[in-house]
Amino acid sequence: MGRQELEYPREANNTVKRYPEKAKYELETIHKIINSAQIVHVAFNAPNGEGFPSILPMIGKMGSYERPSADIGDVLDLYLHGYVSSRIINLGRSASSDSSESSESPGLPVSISAASVDGIVLALTPNAHSYNFRSALLFGHATLVTDPQEKLYAMELVTNSVAPRRWQTSRTPPNAGEMASTSILRVKIRNGSAKVRVGGPNDSREDMENSAMREKVWAGVIPVHTVLGEAVPAAYNVAGDKMPEYLDEWRREENEENERYAREVSGLKYPGGKKEQAI
Amino acid sequence: MGRQELEYPREANNTVKRYPEKAKYELETIHKIINSAQIVHVAFNAPNGEGFPSILPMIGKMGSYERPSADIGDVLDLYLHGYVSSRIINLGRSASSDSSESSESPGLPVSISAASVDGIVLALTPNAHSYNFRSALLFGHATLVTDPQEKLYAMELVTNSVAPRRWQTSRTPPNAGEMASTSILRVKIRNGSAKVRVGGPNDSREDMENSAMREKVWAGVIPVHTVLGEAVPAAYNVAGDKMPEYLDEWRREENEENERYAREVSGLKYPGGKKEQAI
Numbered sequence: 001m002g003r004q005e006l007e008y009p010r011e012a013n014n015t016v017k018r019y020p021e022k023a024k025y026e027l028e029t030i031h032k033i034i035n036s037a038q039i040v041h042v043a044f045n046a047p048n049g050e051g052f053p054s055i056l057p058m059i060g061k062m063g064s065y066e067r068p069s070a071d072i073g074d075v076l077d078l079y080l081h082g083y084v085s086s087r088i089i090n091l092g093r094s095a096s097s098d099s100s101e102s103s104e105s106p107g108l109p110v111s112i113s114a115a116s117v118d119g120i121v122l123a124l125t126p127n128a129h130s131y132n133f134r135s136a137l138l139f140g141h142a143t144l145v146t147d148p149q150e151k152l153y154a155m156e157l158v159t160n161s162v163a164p165r166r167w168q169t170s171r172t173p174p175n176a177g178e179m180a181s182t183s184i185l186r187v188k189i190r191n192g193s194a195k196v197r198v199g200g201p202n203d204s205r206e207d208m209e210n211s212a213m214r215e216k217v218w219a220g221v222i223p224v225h226t227v228l229g230e231a232v233p234a235a236y237n238v239a240g241d242k243m244p245e246y247l248d249e250w251r252r253e254e255n256e257e258n259e260r261y262a263r264e265v266s267g268l269k270y271p272g273g274k275k276e277q278a279i
Numbered sequence: 280m281g282r283q284e285l286e287y288p289r290e291a292n293n294t295v296k297r298y299p300e301k302a303k304y305e306l307e308t309i310h311k312i313i314n315s316a317q318i319v320h321v322a323f324n325a326p327n328g329e330g331f332p333s334i335l336p337m338i339g340k341m342g343s344y345e346r347p348s349a350d351i352g353d354v355l356d357l358y359l360h361g362y363v364s365s366r367i368i369n370l371g372r373s374a375s376s377d378s379s380e381s382s383e384s385p386g387l388p389v390s391i392s393a394a395s396v397d398g399i400v401l402a403l404t405p406n407a408h409s410y411n412f413r414s415a416l417l418f419g420h421a422t423l424v425t426d427p428q429e430k431l432y433a434m435e436l437v438t439n440s441v442a443p444r445r446w447q448t449s450r451t452p453p454n455a456g457e458m459a460s461t462s463i464l465r466v467k468i469r470n471g472s473a474k475v476r477v478g479g480p481n482d483s484r485e486d487m488e489n490s491a492m493r494e495k496v497w498a499g500v501i502p503v504h505t506v507l508g509e510a511v512p513a514a515y516n517v518a519g520d521k522m523p524e525y526l527d528e529w530r531r532e533e534n535e536e537n538e539r540y541a542r543e544v545s546g547l548k549y550p551g552g553k554k555e556q557a558i
Contacts, residue, residue, distance in 0.1 A: 043322035053332035
């Protein structure tokens with residue numbers, strides 16, 4: 001029991017400067033925020049971008065092809081599914097390669113963000129309004145997965161993260177055309193960070209002492225959570241009107257857990273001593 | 280009636296190449312997706328970033344200080360609230376300036392993305408799984424708002440976008456310290472695009488003809504929407520246990536509309552003729 005909890009090193013690019021009391025560097029915290037997000041945002045520099053980074057919503061899940069049983073708090077890779085032109089990936093590769101055959105190129109530098117809003121924090125004054133939220137950043141180098149076995153591993157990881165057991169309960173394996181048309185990026189993580197805000201509003205002493213104003217302005221939190229609704233069968237579905245029980249159970253559990261978390265953190269006292277603004 | 284609907288110009292950086300049939304360039308569509316997002320992701324290049332763009336979750340709302348009554352489909356600026364080091368903004372400014380006193384610098388190039396998942400699309404095979412989603416991208420140049428009147432305009436815009444009428448119903452105006460500690464960025468938009476996916480799964484002819492498999496694999500959509508829950512009063516709230524009615528009414532309307540949209544698009548036939556992958 002009790003192995004030391006791993007943390008990402010604090011370097012210039014990932015050290016949180018604003019509200020550092022909310023910053024977290026543990027791999028487990030960061031990886032869980034990434035995995036719980038339905039989409040992540042991926043930013044990178046494309047050639048001829050004129051200074052504008054590219055930014056894309058993608059599906060991103062933490063995993064390890066070498067050690068598939070690795071814990072969420074271990075050193076992991078991020079697998080990204082979604083469309084990134086292979087031209088860009090290849091340019092990233094050649095730009096960072098020293099053109100020696102034997103050198104491994106690190107890949108395209110990518111920055112990844114996942115964020116969820118858990119509550120709207122209504123304070124006595126707009127300046128102290130905020131969101132309860134969980135956000136995570138990862139920085140790393142992306143390369144295209146070319147090994148078919150690793151690609152299959154990542155496709156199963158991504159599929160079963162979007163809906164559990166779906167890889168095992170739908171038509172697999174992918175055929176040759178599906179394998180060829182699917183792009184998976186593996187991001188070797190360099191570092192990362194997370195920020196989490198929980199609790200009620202945190203107003204200034206001055207506003208707290210203005211009792212006439214406090215009688216008028218309602219202060220509190222509107223919890224926010226995502227709901228997976230009742231399934232709608234496809235027009236061509238012939239496998240029963242109702243979604244399979246294992247999926248419906250997962251849906252209900254997700255909803256309960258998301259609602260519970262948003263409600264629980266809404267009722268907490270804001271833990272920081274510092275005045276709070278919006279994110 | 281019937282002014283032509285404005286579109287952003289299709290330039291190299293914003294023309295959608297993957298699934299172009301889902302691409303949209305109308306200002307109204309793009310601006311509405313941005314405004315409906317509780318957070319947007321903002322990417323830009325900071326000095327010494329070693330090729331990694333910075334990426335931050337922020338609050339972003341479309342507005343026009345010069346023409347506050349402008350329609351959502353008009354040419355608008357994006358106002359961003361959240362922490363961006365003024366050092367970075369100033370560096371962006373000087374880098375793009377030609378050092379002549381009279382020249383206006385365009386500001387820091389920023390890329391903005393907003394995305395919402397509206398449904399998990401379960402197809403017969405993992406390859407045809409997808410999300411229903413709405414996503415929007417904007418590209419523009421960001422500068423710090425320094426005019427106090429414009430700053431107040433943007434603070435009210437942002438506050439009332441997070442919770443309606445909150446500016447009018449909480450303690451305003453901000454005091455000098457609050458004005459000084461609040462950073463607002465104005466982004467002059469250069470162009471943008473949006474992508475929207477609606478409808479049920481879209482499987483291949485080959486899978487559709489495999490009737491033994493189709494009996495086993497359930498196909499359809501799990502609608503996804505955000506819920507604003509029952510408000511939790513702050514420990515120090517003295518303005519009644521219940522949230523004011525105008526806020527509760529807004530909360531219920533938002534929930535109904537979000538649920539309706541996710542459910543409605545889940546039941547549609549996928550409109551594209553092309554095979555669909557995840558985003």
